[in-house]
Amino acid sequence: MIATRIGKKSGVPDNYTRLGEYIAAAEEKGEKLHQFWIRNCDAGTKIEDLDLALLEIEAVRRQKPDIADKTYHLVVSFRSGEQDKLSKEDLMAIEAEYAKALGYSDHQRVAGTHINTDNFHMHIAFNKVHPETLKVITPHRDFKILAKVSREMEKKYGLAIDPGMTDGKARDPNKLSPAARDYEAHTWQESFQRHVLKHREEILEGLWKAKNWREAHEVLAGYDISIKLRGNGMVLMGPDGQAMKASQLDRSCSKKKLEERFGVFEARKDRRQAKSGQKVRTNHRYKPRPLVLHRNTPALWRRYLSTRKVMPRQPSLAARALRNWKMFLLMEASHDPLAMVLILSHKEFLSFLSTERTRAQETFVKGHKTTNLLYQ
Template structure:
C-alpha cells in the first residue's frame, strides 16, 4: 500500500466541503464508492450524516480565518484484489492508525474507499483544526510517518509490501513517485516527472556547468521547468502545476547541495524579450500527451484537442469529460472501436509499469491491435 499526501495547489482555495462531497460521490467515470465513514463529528458517522457533518466541520474551520491551508488530504492506494481481504472494520482501523500517527486522532475527518478500473484506494480528508483546542496541526516529515504506518499495516493485514522511501534501500532515480503514478493512472497522460526523467542526463549535464542561480534557471527553463522553494526543500514545477522534489532528479539537486554551490536561493528574474541575457528558448517543452502511443493515436488525440478548444463553458458535463485523455476515451469508447483499443493499450501498459497482473483483452481483435500497435512514448 502506498500513502500519498495530496498537497494544496497554489492559487486554489482550500475547499473542505467540496472534497468531502467528492469522497462520498466517487465522481470519476467508472469509479464507485465502496465504504464511507465520518469521525469525531456530533452530526453522525454515516453518509446520510454528511451534509450536517460538513457544516459542523466548516464551523470549526471558520475559527481560524487567517490559515489558508486547513485540510490534510491523504490517499492510500492498495494492490488489486486487496479490497477482498479487508472488511470495513479493517479499513477504519487502518485509517485510524494513520490519523493517530499524524497527530489527527481527535480531529474531524471524512473517509471513503473507491473502486475503479485502475486501483482500489482510500481517501481521508482531515480537518487540521482541532475541534476543541482549535490548534492547527501540520505534521513534520510526514512521508516517514506514512511509510512507517504503511509497513505496519501491510504486515498486520497480510498485504503486499510496497517499499517506501525510508526502508533503507537506494531509490532508483528513474522511478516515478506515487503522485506521478497516480497522475498517469487517472489521466493516461505523460506526467511531468516522466518528462523530466526522460531528459535527466542532459539536464544534469547543463546544471553541472552552471555557475550561479540565473544559469540554473536558464538550464531548467530549457525543459519547461521552474525551480521553487516548498517547505524546507525545493521542487521542480511544470507549467500546469505538477511538481517533483528537486532531489529526485539527483541528490546534487537538493536545496542544501545547490545552496552550497550558489549561495542562498534566488528566484528566477524574468526580463523583457531582447534585454535579458538569460531569456531562454524552451528546447524540450512539456505538453500533455498520451502515455501510450498506438499507430492510430494521433487522429483521436487531434479530435480530443479540437473538442477542448471549442468547448463552451456552459457545457459543464462535457467540460468534466474532457479534463484529460482518459475521460475522453471513456466517453468515446461506446461509439468508436479505436477508442476502445486505446483503452486496452493504456490499461495493459500501466499494469506492466506498476508490476500488476497484465490485463487480458476480451476479444481477439483487441489482442492483435494491442500487440501490434502499443508503444510507450
C-alpha cells in the same frame, strides 16, 4: 499500499465540503463507494450524517480565517483484490493508524474507499484545525511517516509490499530529473542527483539544525554540494557542473523557504577567505562511480580509471570515448566476457527503473486523476 498526500492547487480555494461530498459520492465513471465513515464529529459517523458533519467541520475551520490551507487530503491505494481481504473494521483501523502517526487522531475527518475496476483506494480528508484547541497541524516530512505506516499495515494485514512513491527506495529513481536520467543512461555512472538523494535524510537533518547561511553551506559542503542562485530559484551544484533544483531535495529547500529561515541568500565564502580551522571536511564526496554494483565491477572499474589517467591531453576519438564508463564497457566487451556481464546488468537495471517509474506513475494517475477538481 501507496499513501500519497494530495496537495492544494495554487490559486484554488480550500473547499473541504466539496472534498467530503466527492468522497461520499464516488463520482468518477465506473467508480463506486465501497465503505464510508466520519470521525470526531458530534453529528454522527455514517453517510447520512455527512451534511451535518460538514457544517460542524466548517464551523471549526471558520475560526482560523487567516489559514489558507486547512485540509490534509490523503489517498491510500491498494493492490487489485485486496478489498476482499479487508473488512470495514480493518480499513478503519488502517485509517486510524495514519491519523495517529500524522498527529490527527483527535481531528475531524471524512473517509471512504472507492472501487474502480482493479483500482481500490481510500480517501481521507483531515481537518487540520483541532476541534478544541484550534491548533493547525501540518506534519513535517510526512512522506517518511506515510511510508512507515504503509509498511507496518502491509505486514499486519498480509498485504502486498508496495514501496510506491513515498518510500525512500522508490523516491530515488522516481524523483530523478530527466537530465539526471539522461546522464545515467548515457554514461552508466551515478548522477549527482542520485548522490544527493542517497544522502537526503542526513542532509535535511543537517539543514534543519542550521541557523544561518554559513551553517547551511557547511552542511552541504560535507556532501560535495554547493547552493547557488539560478533564475528565480536555487540549485544544488556538483563539483563537475551537474545541477538539480534545490526544491527537488525537499520543498523546505526552495528559495522562498530557505530565505524565510536564513534571510536573503548569502553566497559561500571562498575557502581561502575562511579563517584557520573553519575548513569543512567533505565526508561524502561526489565522484564518478558505476551505476550498478556487481561482483565483477571493481576489477574493470580500476582498469577504466587507469585508462583515463594515461589518456593524452588531446585524445583521439577512441580515447575520448573512454571518458565514459558505458563506452569503455562496450569497447571491452569484444575481448572481455566480464564487460558483457556488466553491460547486461546495467541494461537490466535501467529497464527496471523505467518499469518501476511507469508503474508508479500509472498507479498514481489511475487513483487520483480527478483530484485537480476536488477543491473547486
